[in-house]
């Protein structure tokens with residue numbers, strides 16, 4: 001029987017690629033909880049289609065619950081539906097608001113969704129005995145790190161409200177992992193995956209980054225400009241950072257590499273407690289909690305990325321240089337060695353492939369998921 005895995009935010013950019021990766025293992029049944037705030041249900045039709053293309057008509061299909069995480073009762077109702085169907089084995093928690101700039105303008109919305117929404121989810125997990133968690137954290141938790149490439153041991157000193165919500169949820173999870181249950185039940189076992197900058201799309205061109213409104217991330221913005229969908233002026237926020245060309249440096253990794261990292265995290269959680277596993281060396285003080293960077297370990301500047309997308313699309317990007325944004329830090333490049341050693345994670349795909357796959361998705365879906373598409377499956 002397939003292991004049931006709840007994927008919150010499973011319609012979103014990263015979540016939908018995680019859903020595809022789970023389906024393709026043939027081991028996991030993804031159950032998506034999402035309220036479409038920044039995504040479209042069509043993403044799950046595409047996931048199902050990719051699974052059928054690769055595995056045939058018997059491929060597992062995702063299940064969808066249109067639920068807002070801030071509504072604790074609705075979350076509880078969704079979990080309750082699986083109690084007499086073998087229960088839920090694990091949760092991958094991606095649903096969140098994620099824009100650094102916006103988080104400084106509407107902090108309460110960020111705390112309500114990212115922190116309070118997570119607490120509702122953890123309560124339902126506890127009530128239904130779901131003890132395995134993979135949490136979407138972010139490189140922004142490190143703030144302006146002293147050591148680059150950044151090891152997981154760097155202090156969590158985020159410069160933005162968004163980053164602080166992620167660090168707080170990590171703290172909450174750590175406390176849940178430490179908790180000693182009086183009834184002898186096992187406590188939560190959790191892996192926090194700190195993403196660097198995911199980019200690209202599924203190589204089929206059926207699935208990619210399709211946010212509602214103007215993309216907040218650089219690469220989808222560049223793709224939408226090249227296809228003629230985004231007409232605003234490209235802005236570079238600061239060219240006076242202490243980096244080789246003065247623009248911010250980020251560690252881009254292919255979305256399918258990142259998605260695979262979640263399968264590896266689940267596989268690590270599946271190792272029985274009586275065998276050597278990723279928690280074997282955790283002390284009682286910290287409980288079964290581990291954090292891993294998921295990055296490539298290679299920094300790319302904003303100007304490098306514009307040039308890579310020019311090569312992929314042939315589009316001549318014109319840009320304006322403006323002041324730095326609040327909360328932006330010069331260089332977020334991962335030290336990925338711990339994830340490689342303990343999870344077997346390596347971000348193999350290169351920048352050219354990220355840009356090529358992104359452009360393939362954009363040209364096949366010039367208007368995104370809102371255009372009526374031929375529906376070939378159910379979700």
Ligand SMILES: NC(=O)c1ccc[n+]([C@@H]2O[C@H](COP(=O)([O-])OP(=O)(O)OC[C@H]3O[C@@H](n4cnc5c(N)ncnc54)[C@H](O)[C@@H]3O)[C@@H](O)[C@H]2O)c1
Pocket residue numbers: 008009010011012013014015033034035036037038039067068069070093094095096097098113117136137138139195196197198211217
């Ligand atoms: N994209 C990145 O560069 C990046 C980097 C580091 C960390 N992350 C984290 O990864 C996760 C996924 O990011 P993404 O890029 O896929 O973003 P996304 O916006 O594409 O996906 C987030 C999903 O969560 C859903 N959602 C938001 N609020 C919700 C609510 N109250 N209830 C239910 N669903 C809700 C949205 O509809 C969306 O489908 C987030 O936690 C984000 O903070 C993203």
